[in-house]
Amino acid sequence: MKKFGAVLLIGILIAVLAGCGQKSQEDVVNALDKKLNEMEGYKVNAKMTLETGEEPQRYDVEIWYQKPSYYRVELKNESKEQSQIILRNDEGVFVLTPALNKSFRFQSDWPENGSQAYLYNTLVQDILNDSGAQFEAKENDYVFTTKTNYQNKNLSTQSIQLNKKDLAPEKVTIMNQDQKPLVDIEFSDMKFNASFDKGAFDMERNMTAAQLEVPVLATTNEPFEVVYPMYEPQGTGLTDEKEVAANKVMLSFTGEKSFTLIEEKSEAAVETSAPVNVSDGQPIDLGFTMGVMTDTTVSWHHNGVDFFLASNDLSQEEMAAVARSVYGMTEIK
Numbered sequence: 472m473k474k475f476g477a478v479l480l481i482g483i484l485i486a487v488l489a490g491c492g493q494k495s496q497e498d499v500v501n502a503l504d505k506k507l508n509e510m511e512g513y514k515v516n517a518k519m520t521l522e523t524g525e526e527p528q529r530y531d532v533e534i535w536y537q538k539p540s541y542y543r544v545e546l547k548n549e550s551k552e553q554s555q556i557i558l559r560n561d562e563g564v565f566v567l568t569p570a571l572n573k574s575f576r577f578q579s580d581w582p583e584n585g586s587q588a589y590l591y592n593t594l595v596q597d598i599l600n601d602s603g604a605q606f607e608a609k610e611n612d613y614v615f616t617t618k619t620n621y622q623n624k625n626l627s628t629q630s631i632q633l634n635k636k637d638l639a640p641e642k643v644t645i646m647n648q649d650q651k652p653l654v655d656i657e658f659s660d661m662k663f664n665a666s667f668d669k670g671a672f673d674m675e676r677n678m679t680a681a682q683l684e685v686p687v688l689a690t691t692n693e694p695f696e697v698v699y700p701m702y703e704p705q706g707t708g709l710t711d712e713k714e715v716a717a718n719k720v721m722l723s724f725t726g727e728k729s730f731t732l733i734e735e736k737s738e739a740a741v742e743t744s745a746p747v748n749v750s751d752g753q754p755i756d757l758g759f760t761m762g763v764m765t766d767t768t769v770s771w772h773h774n775g776v777d778f779f780l781a782s783n784d785l786s787q788e789e790m791a792a793v794a795r796s797v798y799g800m801t802e803i804k
Contacts, residue, residue: 496606499613499638503595506638512537514665515640517589519546520655521758528759528798532589532656535665541672542582544589545681546760553774554685557581557754557761560672566754566761567674568772569681570688572740574674575763579753586620586629587756588643588656594631611635619645622756622791626653637663654758688739688775694718695736695776702796704728704789728789730782732797737777757795769794 494502517532528548535543542559556567564577587593597617598604605616615631625647632642639661645654670676697720699709707726715721718736723729755764755771762771762778769780769790780794 493608496604499606499608499633500598503633503638504599507592507595507599510538511664512541512667513591513661513663515591515661516659518657518659519589521653522655523653523758523795530759534589534591535667535671536590536592537667537672542590543672543677554681555761556677556681558672558674558677560674562674564754565674566763567678567681569678570685570739571737571772572678572682572687573772574678575752575754576674577752577754577763581754585622586626588621588629588645588654591640591661594629594640594643597629598631608635612641613638621645623758623795624788625792637661639663688737695734697722697734698776698797700732700793700796702792704785704793728782728784730780730785730790730793732793733779733781735777735779737772737775755791755794757791759795759798762794764791773798 513534513536515534517534519530519532521528521530530549531547533543533545535541540559542557544557545554546556547554553570554568556565556569558565558567559581562576564579564581565574566577567574582590582593585593586597597619598615600620601617603618607614612635613633615633617629617631619626619629626645627648628646628650630642630644630646631640633639634641640658642658643654643656644652646652695718697712699722703709703724704727707724707728707730709722710725711721711723713721715733716735720734722732722734724732752763752765755762755769757771760771760773762769764787766787767781767783769778771778771794778794778797780790782790785793
């Protein structure tokens with residue numbers, strides 16, 4: 472009888488220990504699905520590093536989300552001198568450049584139309600959508616390796632590291648087809664179900680608040696440095712460069728995939744200017760900044776310069792590849 476009791480006790484202990492063991496991939500995926508559905512919102516900070524040029528480019532990112540579809544993402548470069556804010560509210564999607572007192576409005580389904588490395592929602596959705604995702608349970612973390620749905624097709628795979636305790640994001644690494652890391656994001660201070668003040672996602676309020684931190688750019692007579700794309704489609708090259716106005720240069724690339732790139736020193740909009748409505752464009756993530764894309768053009772602002780790329784020969788994906796390469800984000804084909 473004692474022997475039977477001992478065997479029974481051992482069996483119970485084994486069952487208890489098994490219940491306290493590692494969760495399976497299915498368990499974690501189900502928990503993520505539940506968290507995504509029940510979550511009312513969050514605030515989180517991140518450090519983003521782009522390893523796509525000769526020198527790493529680093530950004531501070533602040534992310535807010537309020538259910539069902541309010542977003543605020545603020546990106547600041549390493550020097551904190553320039554910032555950009557992406558907003559989504561009931562009026563649409565806005566891209567704000569406070570230093571220039573400029574804003575663009577879109578009727579867009581961003582960010583639901585693709586992966587977004589700094590948004591917890593889309594990272595979880597990428598995990599849920601990839602039935603072939605790889606999974607590893609470490610001592611303190613869960614790591615998923617999934618396919619991606621970024622506008623930049625060179626960003627093909629991502630490693631998503633989540634804290635075991637609350638499934639908060641800790642680190643994301645995005646890689647190309649050769650598994651070379653191109654983007655690293657480290658998260659901190661994740662607050663689930665965070666509360667927000669009234670007007671937290673209002674365009675005018677965000678523009679005004681940002682300009683208190685980064686004053687509107689003053690006009691100067693200093694010339695700007697012309698920069699060139701590191702990626703050119705095969706059979707296409709620079710054939711002409713001319714100054715078409717003060718602080719405005721036009722670069723002509725001709726060949727099988729001809730395009731024109733115009734670079735002009737940025738000027739801040741006057742204080743009374745209204746937001747610019749761009750009904751025929753869509754926001755495009757260029758990595759170092761958000762731009763505006765139409766069927767035949769891409770425009771963006773970076774480091775005090777306005778860029779405008781136009782082509783009847785390039786596809787939208789090719790235009791984006793050229794635009795990204797202007798600051799070293801060369802796409803590997």
